[in-house]
Amino acid sequence: DKPTVLVTGGAGYIGSHAVLALRDAGWPVAVIDTLVTGFRFAVPDDVPFTQGDIADQPLVEALLRSHHVGAIMHFAGSVVVPESVADPLKYYHNNTVKSRALIESAVRCGVPHFIFSSTAATYGTPEESPVREDAPQQPINPYGMSKLMTEAMLADVAAVHPINYCALRYFNVAGADPQARTGQSTAGATHLIKVAVEAALGKRDHVSIFGSDFDTPDGTGVRDYIHVSDLAAAHVLALEALIADPATSHRLNCGYGRGFSVLEVLDAVDRITNRPITRRMDGRRAGDPAALISDNSAILARLPWQPRHADLDQIVTHALAWERRLDDMRK
Ligand code: UDP
Incomplete structure (x- = not known):
């Protein structure tokens, strides 16, 4: 049977779409979100919701154990590039340090699968476009670096602990749930x-x-604007791929x-x-x-992803x- 998926940042823009995609596909879901930038209304009432911080290890580990969590989808973090330039330590804290705590909780509780919201910002200014996953990752802002550092932690952890991961590198996410159940709600957005x-x-x-x-x-x-619901669907497929082959991790561009x-x-x-x-x-x-x-040939080859x-x-x-x-x- 399908294990519970813990979605961090599940009250945020992309996380709330992933919650719907998981639920629509029959996965039990639990959400943790600080509600600093997320919205309680973005999480369906029938999904267990905890207001809290991913770096609160006693809280997270209690959730992982009580829900028998079999996978984490990690969306929680800060996402505004210019803000990351002005306040880099906020980004290294929210995106890197807190992810480290969450990954440690996952390892301690034996969670076998981890899906991470990464970004095309890890490529910086790519020399070649379309950009492939094996292109040099040279971020040009703290946001991209804070995400790249988390990718690096996941690679090193997966090499020695019984956990595999998928880093999904998002291009420009846009749009909203076709049924308008959720969408991008943050006022003053820059996208x-x-x-x-x-x-x-x-x-x-x-x-x-x-x-x-x-x-x-x-x-x-x-x-490369990608519809948020196609992106959410890619997360569900990535989860299935991680379960099907626990020895393999993935780093995949998400774009068209x-x-x-x-x-x-x-x-x-x-x-x-x-x-x-x-x-x-x-x-x-x-x-x-x-x-x-x-360049999306890797995700098309590894996952049965059909953009809609x-x-x-x-x-x-x-x-x-x-x-x-x-x-x-x-x-
Ligand atoms: N852009 C623009 N006006 C705006 C916001 C963005 O011309 O008010 C441009 C921006 O320079 C870039 C593209 O739109 O070429 C996408 O920018 P966005 O901030 O949405 O995403 P980014 O690619 O910077 O992550």
């Missing part, structure tokens, strides 16, 4: 599609375009292997709402690469539907 749908609904008066002189077809930055420019994203939002957003040309952000596109929502219009439509839902909830 392009979130910013654009907020502007489309009148919550911002414009969208800044950070750089129009990149070496890309239209001069604006190109990214194609990119859209900032202008293409804004055009899609305009087309779908039939109301143009005000655009402002602005300078490049520090550290923004021109293009970041995944790779269409940009679908990503934007679902993001918009969730943004409207948030408005209704606040009324």
Whole structure:
């Protein structure tokens, strides 16, 4: 039978989608989240929820034992790149030090499988695009380094303890649950599609375009936007792969292997709402690469992953539907 999966950060954006994907596939789930950036409403009422810290080892180990946890999906952490530059120690604490404590609890309690939210930011500014998993990992900000250090811990721990892991390196996660059960709820987000749908609904008066002189077809930055529900599905498949072959760990890019420019994203939002957003040309952000596109041949080869929502219009439509839902909830 299926063991319980402990989802850290299960009240956050990606974690809450993973909780739904696991539940929809029949996995028992438990969530731990501090609710510092997550939302209690993002976790279904029938999922056991603990408000607490992943580095609270007595609490975590009690949960692992009482729920007979057979796998951990670890989403909890801090995710804002510019904030990581301004406050690196916060990122090394929340993402690296606390992950170390969680991994130690997993080892102590004999949890055999661990799935980790990693990031394309571990590649820094890749020399080649699409970027493969064996490309050099040279992060250009503390966020990426804090995640890379956790990947390194997992590799070393898996070499000597009875645990295997999958590090999923996310490209640009966007969109929301197609049934609008959850979505990205954090106000003041900096991610392009979130910013654009907020502007489309009148919550911002414009969208800044950070750089129009990149070496890309239209001069604006190109990214590999992945629908959050396809990403959540990849986690469930990764879990099944870890269970099927406990001797093997994985490091897999999560993207579609194609990119859209900032202008293409804004055009899609305009087309779908039939109301143009005000655009402002602005300078490049520090550290923004021109293009970041995944080579996704590894995940396609290792997991039976079939992307269902790779269409940009679908990503934007679902993001918009969730943004409207948030408005209704606040009324
Ligand atoms: N971007 C932009 N305006 C915004 C937010 C982002 O032009 O308000 C651009 C950014 O420069 C990059 C792309 O959109 O080329 C995606 O940025 P985002 O912050 O969503 O993700 P990142 O790739 O930085 O992780």
